[in-house]
Amino acid sequence: MKNKVFFGLFIIFTTGCSKVFLNDEFISTLSFPRVSQNLLVYYHRHYLLKNNRLFIKTHSLIKTGGNVNTFPEALYCIDGSVQKLQQYHVRLIHQNGSIKTFSKSDLLRSDLSNSQMISRLRINFLPVRNELQSGDLIETITTFEHSLPFLGIQFTLDELEETAKNISCLIEIPLEDSLNYIVLNDTIPVSLVKTSKTKTYRFFWDSYTPLTKSGLFSKNNSEPAILAQVSAPSIFPQGQIIQKTTWQDFGNVYLDMIQSKLEISHARALAKEITKGRTGDKEKMDAIAEYCQKNIRYEQVYIDNGEFIPNNYSTIMSNRYGDCKDYSVAMYCLAKSIGLTPRLAMCHRGRGFEPCPKLPVSQFNHIIVYFVDKQTDYWYDGTNRAGQPGIVNVDLINQTALVLERDNLFLAQIAENSGNKMTISGNLMAVKNDIEGEITISLSLQFAVQFFYYEMHFNQEEFKDYLYRWSRENINENIILKDIKWLPEKEFVLKFSCVLPNSVITIDQNVYVSLSRIFSRLFPSDVADIQNNPDLFYFPYYNRTDLSLNFENLFQVQDQTEPNRSNKNFKLNYSYDLPPGPFNVSQRTDFIQKLTTVTDNFNNNVKLVRMGLP
Amino acid sequence: MNPIKLLFLSIFLFSGFAFSENFIRNLPSEQLRKLLTPEKFKNMDAVIVLKENSFQIQESSIEYHGISLIGPRIQKTSALIVKLFNEKAVQRYGTFEFDYRELLGNQIRNPFEARVRILKESGDIWVMPKKQINTIVSREFDGSPIARKVIFKIPNLSVGDILQIEYSFAENFSLASSGVFYFHDRDFTLFSNLYITLPAKCQTKFTSLPQGKIPDPQITQVSKNWGAGETYFWSLQNLKPIPDESFSTPFTDVSYKTAFIIDRWDNQGESEANWTYKANNFYKNFIKKDNVNEQQLEELGFAGMEQEPVGRSTTDRLYTALREAVSLYEFNSLYPQSENIKSIFKTGKGDASDMAYIMYSILKKWDQTVKIAWIRDIRQGRFEITIPTAMWFDRLGVLVTIDGEEVLYDFDRSVPVSFQTPWFLKGLNVVVIDESGYEFKTIGTPATIRDNIYKEFHHLELKDDMSIYDNIEFTNKGIGAEEFRENNYGLEENKIIEKLTGMLTPKCLSSVDSVSFNNYKSDTKVDIKCAGHLPLNAIEIDSFMVFKLNNYTFSDFKDKIFSTYRQNDVNLKTPFQVFLTWEVALPNGYKIKTTLENANISGPGHAASAYNFYSDNETIKISCHIKFPEIIIPKTQFPQLLTFLDETLAKINQDIILEKEKGETSPDSH
Secondary structure (H helix, E strand, O other): OHHHHHHHHHHHHHHOOOOOOOOHHHHHHOOOOOOOOOEEEEEEEEEEEEOOEEEEEEEEEEEOOOOHHHOOOEEEEEEOOOEEEEEEEEEEEOOOOOEEEEEHHHOEEEEOOOOOEEOOOEEEEEEOHHHOOOOOEEEEEEEEEEOOHHHOEEEEHHHOOOOEEEEEEEEEEEOOOEEEEEEEOOOOOEEEEEOOOEEEEEEEEEEEOOOOOOOOOEOOOOOOEEEEEEEOOOOOOOOOOOOOOOHHHHHHHHHHHHHHHOOHHHHHHHHHHHOOOOOOHHHHHHHHHHHHHHHOEEOEEOOOOOOOOOOOHHHHHHHOEEOHHHHHHHHHHHHHHOOOOOEEEEEOOOOOOOOOOOOOOOOOOEEEEEEEEOOEEEEEOHHHOOOOOOOOOHHHOOEEEEEEOOOOOEEEEEOOOOOOEEEEEEEEEEEOOEEEEEEEEEEEHHHHHHHHHHHHHOOHHHHHHHHHHHHHHHOOOOOEEEEEEEEEOOOEEEEEEEEEOOOOEEEOOEEEEOHHHHOOOOOOOOOHHHHOOOOEOOOOOOOEEEEEEEEEEEEEHHHOOOOOHHHOEEEEEEEEEOOOOOOOHHHHHHHHHHHHHHHHHHHOOEEEEEOOOO | OOHHHHHHHHHHHOOOOOOOOOOOOOOOOHHHHOOOOOOOOOOOOEEEEEEEEEEEEEEEEEEEOOEEEEEEEEEEEEEEEEEEOOHHHHHHHOEEEEEEEOOOOOOOOOOEEEEEEEEOOOOOEEEOOHHHOOEEEEEEEOOEEEEEEEEEEOOOOOOOOEEEEEEEEEEEOOOOOEEEEEOOOOOEEEEEEEEEEOOOOOEEEEEEEOOOOOOOOEEEEOOOOOOOOEEEEEEEEEEOOOOOOOOOOOHHHHOOEEEEEEEEOOOOOOOOOOHHHHHHHHHHHHOOOOOOOHHHHHHHOOOOOOOOOOOHHHHHHHHHHHHHHOEEOOOOOOOOOOOOHHHHHHHOEEOHHHHHHHHHHHHHHOOOEEEEEEEOOOOOOOOOOOOOOHHHOOEEEEEEEEOOEEEEEOOOOOOOOOOOOOHHHOOEEEEEEEOOEEEEEEEOOOOOOOOOEEEEEEEEEEOOOOOEEEEEEEEEEOHHHHHHHHHHOOOOHHHHHHHHHHHHOOOOOOEEEEEEEOOOOOOOEEEEEEEEEOOOOOEEEOOEEEEOOOOOHHHHHHHHHOOOOOOOOEEOOOOEEEEEEEEEEOEEOEEEOOOOOOEEEEOHHHOEEEEEEEEOOOEEEEEEEEEEOOOEEOHHHHHHHHHHHHHHHHHHOOOEEEEEOOOOOOOEEO
């Protein structure tokens, strides 16, 4: 079967290049199992580097199922300034043999700009459902031109979103260029076909079924994927043919593209004013970051190639709005203008993502600023908008960053701040099966970032609402809070009176208390699934916590008859410090051991007696 | 306050700055600015100093290739002055977005103009350059624009600023015979003004609601030409915000409003500002047009029915056949494709009004007593009888009288294919139209808690490893069933399963092993079955086993309604009740340690919950019946409502404690 498909593809590309659609002979080789739902029976992606331009062609064939009304209203594709639609062809092959074709001129277009994002993105759609009957075939061919080929090639099967058969990915480059590639999460072979002018790498899958959605602790890019980067003078001009593109080449191209945006001289006057009175480099950098965070609001407005290319410094400071790239350019220019040495850094926001650093292919969705002071790394993220400068949010913990500097680029880790901590202390009482009392929660460094942000963002009452919901999500799902107060200083401190319903177990004269009952959301109570998870990648909970609880009316059984038992009321103190991830194989084992220990302690029920108040 | 005095007061307050040639309104005076502080407007993101709308129908002349085209034009002008108290307000007001149609493409563009300026806390004024006002083609067909959007971000905007945005838009060759304007907004509004200028000689009816709350308009004569007649002016002050909260009455119902309806365009002609005219006009233009032919009837399975008696069962079958023949659009228009029924049958697609018209035509053909009904979906708000305009209504229904009983058939996507009157039609006021005119009708009686039931049944098994396996059955009737149908209309089975799995994990189940559901499109109830493990295992303490129950429906409702700060009354939309039941097979060797007490808890709006616990040697049975018989719960009672919800949940979440029977060693379920 596989050979038939290869042969069929060969036929298409060697003799059928003038034809757009699949020929009947080839379609007849495809199997169409009887299914009631729509089925993607053929999916072919072709990356073509030709005349210094990168084209991406996608050719698919769908067989409609029993209920054609479940087929989407229209076929659609999105284009914009980075990926521009060049060609569009659709062919409907009806069961009765009749055929209808459509092309780019039949598309309706709608701009996707809205209050969240203004960009050049457009949705192009073709209403087809009116034309369909059960059992029809829908063949679609789209060709885009990618305006930034240096970003590399990424083909991942999760873009299919549904079960599919006969999936192929071809990468065709000039004969004189080189291709470096990696197959991720799979072991399929590659075939190479050369002609007099080009060489084509082929990857093929018989069938594909989407993986079950990954759990909370798993990495979220587990699908088979191809990463590839072309070593071509047209993309990475080096003056000579190179065999393997490096991250340095990648970084240099990007820096060349944004060089005109970095108007360092324009920033000098403001930078001096902002840093007036600050002595050390770190203090100056902090002042610059604070200024940018406070005076530039977050908005997504993209000019041509704007998803990757920032605005220039003058525009950013004139607009007083921008996204992560713009914040970083502003901070960079201000810092550089007074002699500091910041560097732009690309990274991926979101901890479930495992990047592949072996190939210089863009896997980034965020830009921040990297700064070293006295051999300590600091990372400045303008989108935080508030909080301690140089500290990034938890979703960047231990993420890989590409630090950009011409001819001195390197990959680094945005290390977890070892001072991250959540401290919970409380004076509590058991009242029937509930716990009532006063709790103070203190969050430091990276744990505090989101709170500073929302405290700045919301009005008082809405922020209180946010804290209440956060408590129910992260402390106890049934917690009832009263008198919520907060202190946003260096740490974020939250104080409240509370009731934790059904948090103790009463059996006869004894009261049983465990951390897992009191703080039912703070830590996973059942770790069996986590231990057995082959995709275990990171720990999403607060990983460093000190707990100190004082129970005024509960006593250890042996202390209940003590003459000074008023000083012997039960105190529950516990601390844990777990690695946050990402984990490699050996780190996983170590993490699971520690996790199990903490879980056992959390689930440990301490037998107590109740004295004094009921 | 006298409107004239108000007008002068507002001018006085705004006259602190030099008059700007471009802006129609001045910025607030320093005296007023000092009053605009977060301390004075607690818990508000922003305060609207001025919200002003102007609506004008005028005559205009457009030069097109050397020809003067003269015709009516609708001119809308808007002014907004708002003080921003926090970043959320900066984000909300920092984007301007305005969509409009472009019926004549690039040939004759509808003019749009905007002006933006910012008064900083320092007193500086920054005016946005015109070049930053960005207009894009939002939709085009065959290279020609059919809709445009003005969208831009406002630069240089910060907390503490006062933002002023004014825009004017003209729609060429357009007329409107009615319009409704809302005075309130999502934020507190100091001054809300409305100007309506209609052509001279127009006789117009104005209605303001609620009655007695809005003063009579100030009227000024602009011109005696057709193009510009009298200007009517209203101004209200200090309007409380109507924020977008969960379970709230629609904005259009709460806000004060003024509507205009043109009764006569000149001194002659028929009076139009009445329901009779609207109904007759609609009937003449949209009803009794194209008819269903025999072939189409045959395709539906109803050939040759003219001579047959048509009872309820046949009418229901007809409804079902039409629902199954056609896929319904998500959005409806009041106006059916009554002149081209063939296209609906050919494409197999239509909206609720199309299908209502087809059913009406068929029943008329069979000489049945049938009328068309205008439906305003109560989920969007209510229509006002004192404002006769078809604008209120979003779709048609079919009112059929069968054996003396009236049934309103509605083709909304949430209604089951085997027709059953949905909760949102019960007690609904509709306008019924036929060849003789119109009448107002109330459809049946409002829904009660018997109509809207959520049932959730758990069968729990305690496993050897202390895990708890749960087989859950959901049976929803009424609002729960209708929401499910609407949310899943057109989705494939695997997508629905994916959605249900996401809904249940991780709070209700740690993982879902199986999910199935009934033929919900056709059945009047929605039944869902699923199975999986509870997130929490049972705990062993000495000779005891302890575990808790879980639930989805009531916990989810509590999460959705929860807020620390309620600004408007709660509107539950319809009365409903929830039945939660748990059955737990006692593991071998265990008996119940403590029988939990039954409890009755009451809440505001006669909300009540009844918790019952029963156990024997083999089984524990727990039920919790929660009812909400009243729709509106005043905001002053919202804390009591939250207390009621928390107390009921606390009762449900109590520990169930089992004790090992003497001599027994390991737990196995019966």
